[in-house]
Amino acid sequence: MSDSIKYFLPEEKIAKSWYNIVADLPAPPAPVLHPGTGQPIGPDDLAPLFPMALIGQEVSAERDIEIPKPVRDVYRMWRPSPLYRARRLEQALDTPAKIYYKYEGGSPAGSHKPNTAVAQAFYNREEGIKKISTETGAGQWGSSLAFAGALFGIEISVFMVKVSYDQKPYRRAMMETYGANCVASPSNLTEYGRAVLASDPDTTGSLGMAISEAVEVAAKNDDTKYALGSVLNHVLLHQTVIGMEAIEQMEMADDYPDIIIGCAGGGSNFAGLGFPFVGAKLRGGPAPTVIAVEPAACPSLTRGTFAYDFGDTGHFTPLVKMHTLGSTFVPPGFHAGGLRYHGMAPLVSHLLHLGEIEARAVHQNPCFEAGIQFARAEGIIPAPEATHAVRVAIDEALKCKVEGTSRTILFNLSGHGHFDMAAYDEFLSGKLEDKDYDAEKLDSALAALPEVAAE
């Protein structure tokens, strides 16, 4: 049996700048609009929510944006992250394909999220911010920002979607261990939360509602800013260290991917791995197939509309043009909580619209099946979100087997599943229901999209 291979970069290889794909786009992304005026917003409109450095990154068209030394110094705790050639999995599948994966679960919080959490905490501290409010679904983002807040001395308040807050007390305990405050959303702490609770006291909450609460707190308190763990340009930017390292590691392996795969909820881990490769292609380099994998139960890329929409349920955010299921769409409960968002990052949506990337939707149970096959071959238990990428990587490898061709497949293993073993347990005991979305609810959510003059 041939063994799996690890490609490890020395610490000096941590990127000195993030890669901004906007610089290489054939057409610029649509502007962000003010919900009141329908006109493009300026930096001042965002100033109550974000520090100016991040607002600058959000609208920047520069290709290379320097990573500050204090951020790189924290990255060194777990970066460069390893890239593996999954030889054991290849053998288990008996495929001629070569399968590589980049593993982001080695960070203290267990996923790729700290790549941006650390950067966001740093820039906030630089501008004297003492408090940040945020939301979290399954808890990956909340615990990552809690970790970053502990390192930079910033007080973190997390609004955690109620259904996850109740289901995943360990994630809450992790945030509290890092010193953060975590409440179930909707909560009584905000006007928006109180309004939702008044009309529906038993609501399970949603990411859209939690965003509204976190934004309200930042907007109403001068000493508090807001942070988001995905979707926005600057968040995707910070994740590009993943793909930049992967390019060097594929060189070490003397190989280049034909197919690149990432799971996509808001889009940040997918973009983090994929954008540096897409950028190379846009600049005339090799042209791999780049696939964003989403849950069939929350299919913004494959069933949503490319249109202006709100990022939250309370409609406090600006309007962004993105693939969306409508901000009022509530997906059914499933275990990949990090993929339960109605929209998709504008930059990912834009690239799909331009035909530069592809999208695929997969069902939950085949994903867990893939996660278990992966764990038994490679040892690492993937987070439910990451099993979506594993599923498509295995599908593509099996297609190679049928066709008798060898392709090089690279996917992002964005996090481990140590906090999600209840989901594996449910699957292993045959109790995991593979829910689909409600087509009627989707139709009505899409019909409720805002009308936007500028469009």
Add this chain to the structure above:
Amino acid sequence: MSDSIKYFLPEEKIAKSWYNIVADLPAPPAPVLHPGTGQPIGPDDLAPLFPMALIGQEVSAERDIEIPKPVRDVYRMWRPSPLYRARRLEQALDTPAKIYYKYEGGSPAGSHKPNTAVAQAFYNREEGIKKISTETGAGQWGSSLAFAGALFGIEISVFMVKVSYDQKPYRRAMMETYGANCVASPSNLTEYGRAVLASDPDTTGSLGMAISEAVEVAAKNDDTKYALGSVLNHVLLHQTVIGMEAIEQMEMADDYPDIIIGCAGGGSNFAGLGFPFVGAKLRGGPAPTVIAVEPAACPSLTRGTFAYDFGDTGHFTPLVKMHTLGSTFVPPGFHAGGLRYHGMAPLVSHLLHLGEIEARAVHQNPCFEAGIQFARAEGIIPAPEATHAVRVAIDEALKCKVEGTSRTILFNLSGHGHFDMAAYDEFLSGKLEDKDYDAEKLDSALAALPEVAAE
């Protein structure tokens, strides 16, 4: 703020041999005795339980024992493990001490246990073994052997102490994800288990009972061997990769520890880090203070007797000379399940007896306090077991502050606490009770030690 520093070795630096401290001991350890005859046992007595290669390692006096290539190939998944200089923690403590830690939580199972699980699975497979039975307390060992079994195609059956089985369903789910079978012990699957259940149907179980069940299964089934995750010489041997790497990493840091610290239940992670340094001292090198830290509620090194005793409650194992609280001693329930064992590795006990190492007992709640302080400074949340080492490292660093002297402290962060957040939650909410052992029960357990002719 100065940042914590990571010392990372390239893959080529994975040790080619394990270090056997027996070769350097000033006095040989006491022989293992047959419980029936009171005479030293031979390899044939152990053959029903272990493959011959491991029996050979158990009694070897060779200093360097080659690590087979297939074992090193698996080690490469997460080894060499990083060594960190905890500068952020030093600053939080405002201490002149230098604090280093070796981090073993990056393995797929999240602790140091795979270092030996992989080796044991390999040797069993080499000798054609298809099934291994074992026990586990908190689940670190069971999940590590399950992981190794998946890689080498061996069926793993785990007897998990009932109280942990009920409290930690995620660990069980992890073992099952790797394809292992896991039952609560005592169980109805063994004669011993049925006997215990008949006399005490509501027992919480204990590690000693679970060992008896696992040994019984191996003894009665020709196709099944037994595996232990600590205590035995060959298990400690496999862990010495930790300390061997640490020696090279301390060289990279141009430093050498004055104080070396590891938590100790059965003794394997402590020995893994400490023995290569103790060996260097025995061969005339520098003489650091080497401290084994145990829970005050299960204090085999500080309150136990150095005497021949059984490794299990059912008295199926040979007699080994060790620090013991008596095989009938049942410690109170506390969260560091990996430290709830009545005995201590014979080699660790022997070194304490020779005055080559020291022992210290600490209480549970100050350990969690230290774990939280560590997490907020360094980002990694330690397993409850590992917080014992963190506690003493912080205590020693604070002593340096009082004395105004700088010492170099190195400790083993043997695993992360992702599966133990319920314990952190209990501590953070002020509900964690700091139980002590029952002195009367300890007296009666010590009075019940076996009489051994050869002693």
